[in-house]
Amino acid sequence: GSQTRFEQIVHGGDVVFATSTPLTIALPGVYAASRLKVPMVFEVRDLWPEVPIALGYLNNPVLRWAARWLERFAYDHASAIVALSEGMADGVGAAGFPRERVHVIPNSSDLELFAHDGGGASRFRVAHPEIGNRPIVLYPGALGVVNDVSYLARLAHSLLELMPEACIVVVGDGAEKEKVRLAAAGLGVLGTNFFQYEAVPKRDLVDAFSAAAVIVSCAVDKPALRANSANKFFDALASGTPVAVNYGGWQAELVDETGIGLVLPADAQAAAPLLSALLQDEHRLACSGKRARELAETRFARDDLAKHLEEVLLASVRGNR
Numbered sequence: 001g002s003q004t005r006f007e008q009i010v011h012g013g014d015v016v017f018a019t020s021t022p023l024t025i026a027l028p029g030v031y032a033a034s035r036l037k038v039p040m041v042f043e044v045r046d047l048w049p050e051v052p053i054a055l056g057y058l059n060n061p062v063l064r065w066a067a068r069w070l071e072r073f074a075y076d077h078a079s080a081i082v083a084l085s086e087g088m089a090d091g092v093g094a095a096g097f098p099r100e101r102v103h104v105i106p107n108s109s110d111l112e113l114f115a116h117d118g119g120g121a122s123r124f125r126v127a128h129p130e131i132g133n134r135p136i137v138l139y140p141g142a143l144g145v146v147n148d149v150s151y152l153a154r155l156a157h158s159l160l161e162l163m164p165e166a167c168i169v170v171v172g173d174g175a176e177k178e179k180v181r182l183a184a185a186g187l188g189v190l191g192t193n194f195f196q197y198e199a200v201p202k203r204d205l206v207d208a209f210s211a212a213a214v215i216v217s218c219a220v221d222k223p224a225l226r227a228n229s230a231n232k233f234f235d236a237l238a239s240g241t242p243v244a245v246n247y248g249g250w251q252a253e254l255v256d257e258t259g260i261g262l263v264l265p266a267d268a269q270a271a272a273p274l275l276s277a278l279l280q281d282e283h284r285l286a287c288s289g290k291r292a293r294e295l296a297e298t299r300f301a302r303d304d305l306a307k308h309l310e311e312v313l314l315a316s317v318r319g320n321r
Helices: 005-009 023-036 050-054 061-076 086-094 118-127 150-162 177-186 202-211 231-239 250-258 268-279 282-299 302-320
Strands: 016-020 040-044 080-083 102-104 136-140 167-171 194-197 214-217 243-245 261-263
Touching: 016 023, 023 040, 023 061, 040 086, 040 302, 050 061, 080 086, 080 302, 086 102, 118 202, 136 202, 136 231, 150 167, 150 177, 150 194, 150 268, 167 202, 177 194, 202 231, 214 231, 214 268, 231 243, 231 282, 243 250, 250 261, 250 282, 261 268, 268 282
Parallel strands: 016 040, 040 080, 080 102, 136 167, 136 214, 167 194, 214 243, 243 261
Antiparallel strands: none
């Protein structure tokens, strides 16, 4: 009767896999591992508390100390750590965790779910007749402070003169959803060449990916965020669609190195001519899309990365025994 719901479900298993954020997930993770006497593998999906500190969310020195303590607590009780990028792995190492026990396993590309589908592209356009047959720059994802999706409203405004037939489509939800809508309305682009739709389940997004000419990932460009790993980036690769990013870091470097798309300036007015040039170059779009799909297949295939994670979990189990 006095047992909590969590205590009731912790009754078996060989390893605990705890994935953050939030960092507080380490607390039930460590508890479960201790109760079961098994190792815990901890996945770092964001460099916390570096990110909230960089964004000004953790200004209180006591809260910063508590966040740092929780970070050390999580790492100290992990047999291995999985990081989504080399930058995150380096951040974990800088916090004192042995670098050789940090495994880089990035987000994955679902090659089957997001495979390009011409029929799906047609369905999306039929469902949204206001878009017609215009070239689509798609943003599919969160509308939070970190994402700075208002950038896309400014980009749409700058595109009006250069390529009025192009349109930016935003599908998502978040704390800044209304701010983005108001920004687009204020710039006179909402419903003109900027269309904002409610979030839908991931499976329902597939048609939008197939209809898009370019998938864009945007964010506030702060050093603490550059190690992050945006899901939409890998979904775009799986769909064989060119990718545009407006921030620095390893994903921007990958775009440059592989020719899968475009790194845009943080200034939307400066970005508009570059994006317009890409959208009007059918050969370049086709080549970038082909390279994107090849990259998904060779480096980010979901099944391959799942196998890597399985190996990390099994190695922790063997080490515990």
